[in-house]
Amino acid sequence: MSDFDAIVIGAGNAGLTAAATLQRAGARTLLVERHNVPGGCGTSFRRGRFEFEVALHQLSGVGVEGQAFSLRGLFEKLGVADRLEFVQEHDLYRAVVPGRHDVVLPADWDGATDALESAFPGNRDRIARFFQLLKDVTFWQVAAMRGMPREEIDPVLFRYGLRSLKEVLDEHFDDDGLKNVLGLYWTYLGQPPSALRFQDLALTLFAYFEFKPWHVRGGSQAMSSAILDSFLEAGGTVRFNTAVEKIPTRGGKVIGVRLDDGEEVTAEDVVSNASLPVTYGMLDPGEVPAAVRNDLATRKLGVSGFVLHMGLNATPAELGFTTSTSFINLDTDDDRTYNGWRSLSEPARGVCVSSYDVAPIGFAPSGATHVGLMTLQYGDVWDKVAPADYARTKFAYAETLLDVAEHMLPGIRDAIEEVDVATPLTMTRYLGHPGGAIYGYDQDATEGWLFRNSERAPMVDGLHLAGSWAGIGGFQPTLEAGARVARRLLRSKAA
Ligand SMILES: Cc1cc2nc3c(=O)[nH]c(=O)nc-3n(C[C@H](O)[C@H](O)[C@H](O)COP(=O)(O)OP(=O)(O)OC[C@H]3O[C@@H](n4cnc5c(N)ncnc54)[C@H](O)[C@@H]3O)c2cc1C
Known part of the structure; x- marks a missing residue:
């Protein structure tokens, strides 16, 4: 036996x-x-x-x-x-492009429609059409995943599922800012809107709208x-x-x-x-x-991540947090931001900021805030960094994430009490995965x-x-x- x-x-x-x-x-x-x-x-x-x-x-x-x-x-x-x-997050995220827009997207379809219409007036009908398409594509994609025969699946899935997110956004909207806000989960999924399949963004956005984003105490x-x-x-x-x-x-x-x-x-x-x-x-x-x-x-090996785990000696409100999750991007050139994940020579151009104390998960002491500052990044950019240069390179790159964060959280550097920086090499070390890939x-x-x-x-x-x-x-x-x-x-x- x-x-x-x-x-x-x-x-x-x-x-x-x-x-x-x-x-x-x-x-x-x-x-x-x-x-x-x-x-x-x-x-x-x-x-x-x-x-x-x-x-x-x-x-x-x-x-x-x-x-x-x-x-x-x-x-x-x-x-x-x-x-x-x-612990429920009531907003999907706050989307910031400095000097362009600063929009909070509530985690419900109507609230999100109102917020988008208020930030980008004149788009209510287009938003309604886009959201309906997103729901339809998700419904039929899930049916396909569960094995529904091809002939029973609505053709909307075949027309839109494998098109790029960018194409579908361009078909619905003219305003770059609105497209940026709606497509932001591409920075979770690891492919820019020009390459990301619409069905992947649809499934993700649908899941968070319908079943809400959560943290765990x-x-x-x-x-x-x-x-x-x-x-x-x-x-x-x-x-x-x-x-x-x-x-x-x-x-x-x-x-x-x-x-x-x-x-x-x-x-x-x-x-x-x-x-x-x-x-x-x-x-x-x-x-x-x-x-x-x-x-x-x-x-093809997938993306890894570059993360600043930070303990800040101020409350979320004092720091300027209004949502648990924020995306800050320097502009709406997503292809350039994505290409930046393949190199250390250009500073970070976008960050995802998670505050775990807007709705506390219990990790920061009272009066303080626990924040994760992250950008995705391909692991192989670190292969070219000599061991002797590792610490200097990682802290220099971390500064560039803080520069982006300062646009929404001015003075965040002054509040840092603890900071630990994780690179794709850290992920490789702890997970044993090639390239430190976090999604395979x-x-x-x-x-x-x-x-x-x-x-x-x-x-x-x-x-x-x-x-x-x-x-x-x-x-x-x-x-x-x-x-x-x-x-x-x-x-x-x-x-
Ligand atoms: C910084 C960061 C942020 C993320 N943010 C999110 C997010 O907000 N939302 C989301 O949905 N996902 C997120 N992810 C991705 C998500 O965490 C991962 O995709 C998921 O957890 C992977 O789970 P897994 O089951 O594939 O196992 P993994 O977490 O990859 O773990 C594999 C395990 O196998 C062990 N192992 C490997 N080789 C051996 C061996 N030979 N012998 C014994 N043990 C071995 C490793 O030590 C490890 O514990 C994030 C990941 C990271 C790192």
Whole structure:
């Protein structure tokens, strides 16, 4: 008999929900994590008087009372719903282009329409048409994702889904400012409006409008720890500070894992939350199917992030925060801003600012504010930085993010009590992912769920993939992916 029924590599979102789902269904499961805490990206750390949220800027999928959405159901199934306190953001975001516009977009369709009409008069009808299109494309996209036959899907999805966000915005609006405000989630999704598929922006904007953006009291770490507890209470076994370094096979079938202390642990099934290159790199080269090698050879590493985790000795109001989430961009030239993610030679041109104390999550002491200042960035720009230049380069670049932030938050530098700067190399170090990629592969037209789906098609018997590298990145998608992969595995055993 095997030591375990299943082994899960990595305790990121998908690893945690996979392990908890398996163990709670009675499968004896070992969870192995190279770091010393659960969560992967979904974690926090302390500096001085502050605890810092590492990754969660806006959680989707929670829903409101009377309209609970999928994550609440998942948390209930995992027995953690009543251990988590969600903190609602009532606005989607504040959008600032200095000297051009400063608009707060409430997290409801009517409020957003009013705010946009007030900032960009004469566009109410166009906004209504755009929002209706966005809802229609999302509805039919979700139907397609759930397997509805092609002929039953409304042609609106085929007409608009794969067009670029820019094309669709240009078709609806003339005002660059209005287009900028409506398209801002491109800076989460990692592709500029000229390359981002409309269906991706539509799904994201729809999800936040309809089910609201949330923070979690105690940060994403509270969520990760609660899921781990659920796993342990069901009898699961976890090994922290332990990396899996090999996935041995026999006759083309996975037989367990070898840990970095040399111990071999057997199991019929292995679920990997590690990146695809790392996962397949742990198999004997001869065991990696040609289809996988071809797939990996044609994929593009996605974006990482550059983040200032800041503890500020002033209240959000004193600092000038009116919303939890703000996007500040120097102008509306999104292609130039995106190209800036591929180089350190130009200063940052846009930042996402998260204040975790407009609606407090409990990490900053009273009278102080915990802020995350972030821009996405490709990891390879750091390959060219010599180790001796690393600290100087990272602090110099951090200054350029602060320069952008000063446009909305004048004097923010004077309020800094603690600051910790994370670069893509930090992400690589903590996650073990190539390029420090935080959503797995680039989320562009060729990498989307329509064309690539590593999660759905296990290529090696007994090896299952769950997380941002095998599907869609982000909190909600990965939390759901882990549970989905585990359920599929359990069904296959029951069959
Ligand atoms: C700064 C930042 C901001 C973000 N903001 C948001 C946001 O606002 N909203 C949103 O939805 N998403 C956001 N994301 C993205 C989101 O956090 C990730 O896409 C998601 O958490 C990835 O989950 P995952 O399940 O793929 O696992 P990951 O978090 O990638 O974790 C993988 C785990 O596997 C472990 N591992 C790897 N190799 C091994 C091995 N060989 N042995 C053992 N363990 C191993 C790693 O240590 C890690 O714990 C952000 C991410 C970051 C970093």
